[in-house]
Amino acid sequence: MYDLVVVGAGPYGLSIAAHAAAAGLRLRVFGRPMASWRDHMPPGMFLKSEPWASHLSDPAGRFGLDTYCAGEGIDARHGTPVPVPVFAAYGLWFARRAVPCGVDERLISRVRPLSGGGFRVTTEDGEVLFSRTVALAVGVMPFTDLPPVLAPLREGGLVSHSSDHDDLSRFAGGDVTVVGGGQAALETAALLAEQGTRARVVVRAPALCWNTLPPPWKRPWWQSARAPHSGLGSGWRNWFYAELPGFYRKLPADYRTRVARAALGPAGAWWVRERVARGVEVLLGREVRHAAPTGTGLRLALSGAPGETLHTDHVIAATGFTPAAARLTVLDPETRGRLRTAALDGSPEVDAGFASSLPGLFMAGLVTAASYGPSMRFVLGADYTASRLVRGVRAHLRATPVPTPPGTLPRPAGERAQYERH
Numbered sequence: 001m002y003d004l005v006v007v008g009a010g011p012y013g014l015s016i017a018a019h020a021a022a023a024g025l026r027l028r029v030f031g032r033p034m035a036s037w038r039d040h041m042p043p044g045m046f047l048k049s050e051p052w053a054s055h056l057s058d059p060a061g062r063f064g065l066d067t068y069c070a071g072e073g074i075d076a077r078h079g080t081p082v083p084v085p086v087f088a089a090y091g092l093w094f095a096r097r098a099v100p101c102g103v104d105e106r107l108i109s110r111v112r113p114l115s116g117g118g119f120r121v122t123t124e125d126g127e128v129l130f131s132r133t134v135a136l137a138v139g140v141m142p143f144t145d146l147p148p149v150l151a152p153l154r155e156g157g158l159v160s161h162s163s164d165h166d167d168l169s170r171f172a173g174g175d176v177t178v179v180g181g182g183q184a185a186l187e188t189a190a191l192l193a194e195q196g197t198r199a200r201v202v203v204r205a206p207a208l209c210w211n212t213l214p215p216p217w218k219r220p221w222w223q224s225a226r227a228p229h230s231g232l233g234s235g236w237r238n239w240f241y242a243e244l245p246g247f248y249r250k251l252p253a254d255y256r257t258r259v260a261r262a263a264l265g266p267a268g269a270w271w272v273r274e275r276v277a278r279g280v281e282v283l284l285g286r287e288v289r290h291a292a293p294t295g296t297g298l299r300l301a302l303s304g305a306p307g308e309t310l311h312t313d314h315v316i317a318a319t320g321f322t323p324a325a326a327r328l329t330v331l332d333p334e335t336r337g338r339l340r341t342a343a344l345d346g347s348p349e350v351d352a353g354f355a356s357s358l359p360g361l362f363m364a365g366l367v368t369a370a371s372y373g374p375s376m377r378f379v380l381g382a383d384y385t386a387s388r389l390v391r392g393v394r395a396h397l398r399a400t401p402v403p404t405p406p407g408t409l410p411r412p413a414g415e416r417a418q419y420e421r422h
Contacts, residue, residue, distance in 0.1 A: 053231030193279030353392020
């Protein structure tokens, strides 16, 4: 029986694994490393976060993005966006160095609690293993959102989510409508336009919001005092979200959930603004009210001017993610139903060690934003999460006896005592 199984091998899963390995835990890690960046983002995209806010976490701090980039001769300066392929390659480099047990690229199909404690974990090809604790670091892909008016057309291939694409070339020469006003929508539309696609964005808000060029790293003290740097942008509010997630967790639950959903709302990076202005049609103050197939494309009825419609070949919905516990399908429905959740968004509640209400089951990443704040929506939150989560795992291991997996004999007392030393 393992001490910990990590489900997911993105920045959070790999960071948790690095801390767990350094703590001497018996560990397995499952998932395709950096899958969101390797499989769900097209060429030409960049990280929105600053390079210094995009490190994966190991206890000694030896394997940061800056170290990788220096070794590869890649520029990773403040104010210079990092290409997504560089970040994905960095994650693979991190995994080879910081996770000595390696990463099993199989997916996990089911995590089920055992009656005597611990978990039965089943891989996609049917292998079963047992673990005393499990950390779910499943990223964002289980939580994609599509507007109800568009969702029925996804199966027919006329509508997709922005995270469905690692290549936009099939839309070259066509007409594509992107729904949304955030970075994913605006960068996707810019990439489409730059390859010769007629691209437009349909935005519910009356105006686009743009992040400004970050202030210089070195600046007069009074400027830093007025608006300090943080991994989520400059300013004291962002600094609080970035630096003090533990204090954030002490705020009233409903307030935390509202802030986690609204703070750092839809906005485009400063470096994509000119690209959008150059080649993308922007329709503001509109929503898709109705969508229907017509010929080889769709007819969209928009809010705004009465009777306003448009015809398009395809719709890409860059409409975000909702981290509800009900979407954690790696857990069976009964187990999901046992999780205590936030009232406003249905995300699982976690304690100071990132433990859910189900003993031994830990959560990481986007699903913890309602508990720990907006930093958990970004790579930045991986460092805080990994150290506290592994501390929580170790506390759970010390406090609970080693369960006996079904179909096995209990270990001799001496062997159990030796195994329980961490």
